[in-house]
Amino acid sequence: MSIYPYHLSHIEIDRQVLSSNARYLHRNLNSTTRSLAVIKADAYGHGAVEVARTVGDLYDMFAVDNITEAVALRKGGITHPILVFGVPVPQTVKAYPEYDLEAVVSSDDHFDLLEQGTSYHVEIDSGMGRLGIRPEETDRIRRRIAAAGRITCKGIMTHFASADEVDSAYMQLQKRVLEQIRDVFGGAYPLHAANSAASLDHPDTHLDMVRHGIALYGYDPTPDPSDLLKPAMKWHSWVAQCKRIRKGDSLSYGATWQAPEDGYYAVIPVGYADGYRRNLSGLMPVRIDDAWYPQVGRVTMDYIMVWLGDDRFGAGTEVLVMGGSRNHAGVWADAIGTIPYEICCGIHTSVPRVYV
Ligand SMILES: *Cc1c(COP(=O)(O)O)cnc(C)c1O
Numbered sequence: 001m002s003i004y005p006y007h008l009s010h011i012e013i014d015r016q017v018l019s020s021n022a023r024y025l026h027r028n029l030n031s032t033t034r035s036l037a038v039i040k041a042d043a044y045g046h047g048a049v050e051v052a053r054t055v056g057d058l059y060d061m062f063a064v065d066n067i068t069e070a071v072a073l074r075k076g077g078i079t080h081p082i083l084v085f086g087v088p089v090p091q092t093v094k095a096y097p098e099y100d101l102e103a104v105v106s107s108d109d110h111f112d113l114l115e116q117g118t119s120y121h122v123e124i125d126s127g128m129g130r131l132g133i134r135p136e137e138t139d140r141i142r143r144r145i146a147a148a149g150r151i152t153c154k155g156i157m158t159h160f161a162s163a164d165e166v167d168s169a170y171m172q173l174q175k176r177v178l179e180q181i182r183d184v185f186g187g188a189y190p191l192h193a194a195n196s197a198a199s200l201d202h203p204d205t206h207l208d209m210v211r212h213g214i215a216l217y218g219y220d221p222t223p224d225p226s227d228l229l230k231p232a233m234k235w236h237s238w239v240a241q242c243k244r245i246r247k248g249d250s251l252s253y254g255a256t257w258q259a260p261e262d263g264y265y266a267v268i269p270v271g272y273a274d275g276y277r278r279n280l281s282g283l284m285p286v287r288i289d290d291a292w293y294p295q296v297g298r299v300t301m302d303y304i305m306v307w308l309g310d311d312r313f314g315a316g317t318e319v320l321v322m323g324g325s326r327n328h329a330g331v332w333a334d335a336i337g338t339i340p341y342e343i344c345c346g347i348h349t350s351v352p353r354v355y356v
Helices: 015-026 040-044 047-053 067-075 095-099 108-113 135-149 167-183 197-203 331-333 340-345
Strands: 008-012 036-038 063-065 080-086 101-105 119-123 150-155 191-193 209-212 234-237 239-244 263-268 285-288 293-295 304-307 316-321 354-355
Touching: 008 047, 015 036, 015 197, 015 209, 040 047, 040 340, 047 067, 047 354, 063 067, 067 080, 067 095, 095 101, 095 304, 101 108, 119 191, 135 167, 167 191, 197 209, 197 304, 263 316, 285 304, 331 340
Parallel strands: 008 354, 036 063, 036 209, 063 080, 080 101, 101 119, 119 150, 150 191, 191 209
Antiparallel strands: 008 234, 234 316, 239 263, 263 304, 285 293, 285 316, 293 304
């Protein structure tokens, strides 16, 4: 039976798996390299406060995208330094000193905008082409930092666009820009750049701190993934109904699937309203009682159907919808041409998270 008998499904997060992923990611760091855990988007759908509590001992710092996420961490009792990747705006600048949050300065205006006493990191756009100040500006920025006595610079950061790719040409280009940045700032401020992929595959980018996101949750983004990282997330549901079907009869919208023989199928109460993507229709198996069964027919808003052949299961039998060896978020992502990041944070927050 499910832990939450009143819910149609729940996400189970394994704390031990998170901790062992974190330990694995720390094994190739120097003793002087600090580490930051990226827990934006509710820790990629895993629950930011709980993830922070679970891996807090191993990380020096956390990062989120926005002030709302950061304040939720403070209210959840998290006392680590918190970096807010997103840009400061007039409506949020008071929150940085109030909640002891570190800002990212991504344009000249941000120097003036931040409130007295705020700590900040300067982001340089070394080729990601998203936030950050262009590298041609670094000389001038160095002088601005020195002149901005009201606020405190705690670091210089940049972000890689393709640390996870086999073809490292663009990565090499960004590494060269990173070296220029290093020359300009000459060790005056801690420098950080590496995401999960760079932390795993490009130790020369570790510098003063690494930033771990996806790998912490168990998905190795590098071209040659390690099987020592394990997905921490499982999606459990249960059989709502088990029904008989005759050979040739069809299931679900569009009647796209017909039973190959007389048999049984299960109706499982998860659907695209929960984040079970409709374009996964017919692609992912589920596990019931240690056996794998194919999901068949179209995914509907609140249900999927699973072909059982001759097997039958009572209502309430537990079903592993996602998170096993053959159906974890990485397998889902590959099946529909996306990345586990999108799968994990696409499971709606209305699906309860349970920590084991
Ligand atoms: C999301 C993010 C990361 C983490 O990236 P992963 O690939 O998940 O490790 C690091 N740095 C910045 C600036 C980010 O936005």
